[in-house]
Amino acid sequence: MNRRDLLLVVGASAVGAAIPPTPAAAAAGGDDRARWAARAQSLTPTLHETEQAPLNLVRAIAAAELALRFRMDIEGPAGGLAKRVLRKGDSVIVDFGGHRTGYLSFRLETEGREPDAPARLRFTFGEVPTDVAEPLYPYQGELSQAWLPDEVVNVDYLPQSVRLSRRYAFRYVKIEVLDTSPGFGVRFESLKAHAVTSARGMPPALATGTPLLRRIDEVALATLRDCMQTTFEDGPRRDQRLWIGDLRLQALTNYQTFRQNDVVQRCLYLFAAFPRDDGLVAACVYEKPGARYGGLHIVDYAALFNVTLLDYLEATNDVETARDLWPVALRQLAILGRDVDADGRYHDPGNVWIFIDWARDLDKNASIQAVLIYAWKATLQLARKIGRHDDVRDFPARIERMTRAARAHYWDAAKRVFLSGEKRQLSWASQAWMAIAGVSSRAESAAALRAAVNDAGAVKPVTPYLYHYVIEGMLAAGLGREARALLEKYWGGMIAAGADTFWEIYDPAQPLSSPYGDIHINSFCHAWSCTPSYLLRSGRLT
Numbered sequence: 001m002n003r004r005d006l007l008l009v010v011g012a013s014a015v016g017a018a019i020p021p022t023p024a025a026a027a028a029g030g031d032d033r034a035r036w037a038a039r040a041q042s043l044t045p046t047l048h049e050t051e052q053a054p055l056n057l058v059r060a061i062a063a064a065e066l067a068l069r070f071r072m073d074i075e076g077p078a079g080g081l082a083k084r085v086l087r088k089g090d091s092v093i094v095d096f097g098g099h100r101t102g103y104l105s106f107r108l109e110t111e112g113r114e115p116d117a118p119a120r121l122r123f124t125f126g127e128v129p130t131d132v133a134e135p136l137y138p139y140q141g142e143l144s145q146a147w148l149p150d151e152v153v154n155v156d157y158l159p160q161s162v163r164l165s166r167r168y169a170f171r172y173v174k175i176e177v178l179d180t181s182p183g184f185g186v187r188f189e190s191l192k193a194h195a196v197t198s199a200r201g202m203p204p205a206l207a208t209g210t211p212l213l214r215r216i217d218e219v220a221l222a223t224l225r226d227c228m229q230t231t232f233e234d235g236p237r238r239d240q241r242l243w244i245g246d247l248r249l250q251a252l253t254n255y256q257t258f259r260q261n262d263v264v265q266r267c268l269y270l271f272a273a274f275p276r277d278d279g280l281v282a283a284c285v286y287e288k289p290g291a292r293y294g295g296l297h298i299v300d301y302a303a304l305f306n307v308t309l310l311d312y313l314e315a316t317n318d319v320e321t322a323r324d325l326w327p328v329a330l331r332q333l334a335i336l337g338r339d340v341d342a343d344g345r346y347h348d349p350g351n352v353w354i355f356i357d358w359a360r361d362l363d364k365n366a367s368i369q370a371v372l373i374y375a376w377k378a379t380l381q382l383a384r385k386i387g388r389h390d391d392v393r394d395f396p397a398r399i400e401r402m403t404r405a406a407r408a409h410y411w412d413a414a415k416r417v418f419l420s421g422e423k424r425q426l427s428w429a430s431q432a433w434m435a436i437a438g439v440s441s442r443a444e445s446a447a448a449l450r451a452a453v454n455d456a457g458a459v460k461p462v463t464p465y466l467y468h469y470v471i472e473g474m475l476a477a478g479l480g481r482e483a484r485a486l487l488e489k490y491w492g493g494m495i496a497a498g499a500d501t502f503w504e505i506y507d508p509a510q511p512l513s514s515p516y517g518d519i520h521i522n523s524f525c526h527a528w529s530c531t532p533s534y535l536l537r538s539g540r541l542t
Helices: 003-013 030-042 078-083 129-133 211-227 244-256 261-273 299-316 319-324 326-339 365-386 395-410 428-437 442-453 464-476 480-496 532-537
Strands: 048-052 056-062 070-077 091-112 119-126 150-155 160-163 168-179 184-197 284-286 417-420
Touching: 030 261, 048 091, 056 078, 056 129, 070 078, 070 091, 070 129, 078 091, 078 184, 091 119, 091 211, 119 129, 129 168, 150 160, 168 184, 184 211, 211 244, 211 480, 211 532, 244 261, 244 299, 244 464, 244 532, 261 299, 299 319, 299 326, 299 365, 319 326, 319 365, 326 365, 365 395, 365 417, 365 428, 395 417, 395 428, 417 428, 417 442, 428 442, 428 464, 442 464, 442 480, 464 480, 480 532
Parallel strands: none
Antiparallel strands: 048 184, 056 070, 056 091, 091 160, 091 168, 091 184, 119 150, 119 168
């Protein structure tokens, strides 16, 4: 499915036919949703602001051998900017030395005759060198170019102190003087970044591991920190939304690092408060200018809401919240279960997005079957922990049917791998999710994962999101050494490419690829890539 077809499916998913609530979920009506919204609002965290001056003035140099095509050479310390007079056509790039989510301020002074016209300036904010080293236009992407990280500003009265109103995600800022009157130039004094996050300080550095693993952990922590705003955003550069898939991985990492569990609780309540009319949770929620329904639905994300709620309960022992949101969890399976046949096989209805990964041509039938088995198992555990046994009496039999169906339709006993779809596709995703769901035995999972990883024709992941679940699958299969090696190779590859925070997309074979048609719309600080800190600090890697 290409991106344009996907947009049509996503649009259809927002208006699916209403499904009457089951009796067990009937309590999740309008009154509950209003109460859940109020609870989410009460949990809004405080944002903490930190000021920082840039470190250096830099120049972008083409370097074809590098993953992102450019390197940054230091021209001199950033303190020299205040002495530099810039006129029409001049530009400069400042480097803050690390990724920041926040605002930019400066004092604009003039040199020469009295200013008789505004100064027109363009600011381009770069998470990576590519953003500021080459033009953003003409833009070739399929998402709105309004997300591109640039802004034209007119400063009418000079001299003047300015703070840009729009929040950006950046390490580099390119400043261009588009126009002034010929008789005067401008100087930038007191240029500062105002980084904002709801994180209350940084966790202690990782005490063990190789220098590479410690650096990976450091970058993963910075990634999560800069996505921790008044919700767990997916990425501060673009979307700036709360997505279930990202939330689950952010929450797991948070439990091992920042431990701001009230933010996780807020996010769970936001999803509960703003579902589709029939109760299917939205894949994302808009938070500003006011919290509201996101309008998009993803099958695997709806199922993972339940897993995220179980994770939260296990991390916090907050039984009250788990019981409060239990009707939401139960409702997800009531809706998704309508597309599971009597033999236990899930059938894609064709009008709701199944994500799994951005890998082109990935067949998702086997993976989504496994995700749903995993969700049913997690929901059964959740019910037992909060004393809702009667609601899940049929779950063990259902899980058994779905597991049998997974093996009957996707397991190739001769090749000892799971194959998906009419073309019997071999992918890393299918093996990983079947291992996580416990469809295959530990020995079978280990053999299947090794076979896929060693097969050049197997479909590989292209996002840190799916790479995380491949590592989870390896751990479930007892492949701790391979899991650690994969983490070092994949996230270490982004480190080698210069990452200060981890990226939304990273395909080592095609580092300039984008699912949206233009690399400049990609996010280079993305929530779903923060999990190395969880994996390293939870003691799960050997």
